[in-house]
Amino acid sequence: MKRRGIITVILSIMLFGTVGAQETLKLDLEAAREHALNYNRTIKSSGLAVDKSQEMLWETISAGLPKINATTDYSNAMGAKISIQFDENLPATEIPIKPTSNFNLQLGQLLFSGSYLVGIQTAKLAQKLSEKNLEKTEQEVVSQVTQSYYLALVSEESLQILRNNTENLQAIYKKTEPLVRVGMMEKVELDQLSVQVNSLDNSVRSAERQLEMAKNLLRIQLGVTAETELQLTEKLSDFMIDQLPADNEGSFTPGQNVDFQLLEFQEDITEKQVNMQKAAYLPTVTGYYNFTKKILKPAFDMSPAHMVGLQMNIPVFSSGERRSKVRQAKIELETTRNNKALVEEQLSIQFKQLQFNLKSALESYETQKKNVEVSREVYQNLKRKYEQGMISSLELTTADTNYLKAESDYLMSVLEVLQARNEINTLTGKILNN
Numbered sequence: 470m471k472r473r474g475i476i477t478v479i480l481s482i483m484l485f486g487t488v489g490a491q492e493t494l495k496l497d498l499e500a501a502r503e504h505a506l507n508y509n510r511t512i513k514s515s516g517l518a519v520d521k522s523q524e525m526l527w528e529t530i531s532a533g534l535p536k537i538n539a540t541t542d543y544s545n546a547m548g549a550k551i552s553i554q555f556d557e558n559l560p561a562t563e564i565p566i567k568p569t570s571n572f573n574l575q576l577g578q579l580l581f582s583g584s585y586l587v588g589i590q591t592a593k594l595a596q597k598l599s600e601k602n603l604e605k606t607e608q609e610v611v612s613q614v615t616q617s618y619y620l621a622l623v624s625e626e627s628l629q630i631l632r633n634n635t636e637n638l639q640a641i642y643k644k645t646e647p648l649v650r651v652g653m654m655e656k657v658e659l660d661q662l663s664v665q666v667n668s669l670d671n672s673v674r675s676a677e678r679q680l681e682m683a684k685n686l687l688r689i690q691l692g693v694t695a696e697t698e699l700q701l702t703e704k705l706s707d708f709m710i711d712q713l714p715a716d717n718e719g720s721f722t723p724g725q726n727v728d729f730q731l732l733e734f735q736e737d738i739t740e741k742q743v744n745m746q747k748a749a750y751l752p753t754v755t756g757y758y759n760f761t762k763k764i765l766k767p768a769f770d771m772s773p774a775h776m777v778g779l780q781m782n783i784p785v786f787s788s789g790e791r792r793s794k795v796r797q798a799k800i801e802l803e804t805t806r807n808n809k810a811l812v813e814e815q816l817s818i819q820f821k822q823l824q825f826n827l828k829s830a831l832e833s834y835e836t837q838k839k840n841v842e843v844s845r846e847v848y849q850n851l852k853r854k855y856e857q858g859m860i861s862s863l864e865l866t867t868a869d870t871n872y873l874k875a876e877s878d879y880l881m882s883v884l885e886v887l888q889a890r891n892e893i894n895t896l897t898g899k900i901l902n903n
Contacts, residue, residue, distance in 0.1 A: 541571065543765070551564055604727055634869065638662065638869065684699050732809045752782060826892070844875035
């Protein structure tokens with residue numbers, strides 16, 4: 470009993486220690502991207518699709534490799550006899566049917582098939598297509614992680630600004646209370662500050678929830694549990710927005726985009742489908758070898774033990790079915806090429822639009838940067854005047870509200886610049902290299 474009790478205590482300590490432990494991830498942006506590439510479940514599923522395509526390629530190749538099958542059988546007529554009359558003047562002779570048993574080994578080999586050759590080429594393209602789909606998934610996930618990381622940083626910065634501002638107003642509120650008690654200021658001044666402080670408290674709690682939502686989104690993309698604590702080690706200032714180029718000088722070719730690359734693979738596969746349908750006009754040649762071992766022989770058996778042969782299947786007439794399939798494949802190829810041309814035009818326009826968006830975001834950033842500096846200076850000046858009794862609390866709270874709005878607009882402009890850059894990098898396929 471004592472031994473069982475000790476074991477129970479040890480297990481309890483281990484259990485509660487495991488449950489109570491909370492994993493903490495300290496991540497900069499590059500580490501977050503790398504973690505997502507290794508643990509994101511969507512990427513894992515795309516990786517499994519690549520593995521499956523490799524097995525499907527081998528399945529296609531193996532269809533033309535030698536096949537060996539073995540069979541064995543046993544039959545018993547349960548005492549039945551066959552009647553044989555050798556001479557019409559003599560009575561028939563009854564011969565019992567003996568049990569028989571055979572072992573048969575068959576080797577088959579495809580010698581020529583146009584559809585088989587084209588099928589291998591198509592399967593190889595399908596494998597490359599799955600690898601390109603994996604690359605597309607990785608780009609999408611890395612882009613999402615980047616945007617979520619930026620959003621979390623902006624949420625943290627916004628929360629910190631609100632907390633600092635709340636502390637400042639609370640300090641002013643505490644300094645104002647004794648002045649109201651001695652009659653140097655009216656109570657309405659204190660009430661006005663109280664309303665602003667309460668409003669900021671609500672804003673702080675809302676900002677805390679928004680930050681947690683942003684981190685939850687990042688947790689999903691990173692492939693970690695909801696209990697994992699995330700510590701983002703970079704700040705918005707680390708990304709040096711003032712030194713970001715506008716990318717207006719950059720060039721873009723549709724071939725850089727992974728979606729366009731996928732369409733190119735799809736076009737190749739569709740071309741192979743045309744060849745596949747054309748190959749249906751060609752004959753199929755197979756060879757075989759049979760070995761039969763008589764375990765229990767019948768009374769009369771003259772079949773050979775070894776047999777080799779060739780078989781050719783020649784398509785002669787299909788009432789236009791094969792021709793219709795070829796035409797359908799050609800129509801599908803033309804549709805794919807038309808879609809490819811359409812996507813090429815759309816990507817070129819989209820790139821120009823993203824360049825325009827980035828330029829507008831940078832212009833907005835410069836404007837909001839100046840606005841927040843001015844608003845901060847105005848707020849600090851009015852704060853000093855209020856402490857000296859030169860202005861009312863209403864003017865101070867109005868300046869405070871304007872300052873917070875300017876900070877919010879500034880942070881949104883920062884986010885817009887970073888997201889615009891991220892969208893350009895995603896479109897041009899540079900996201901995995903930045």
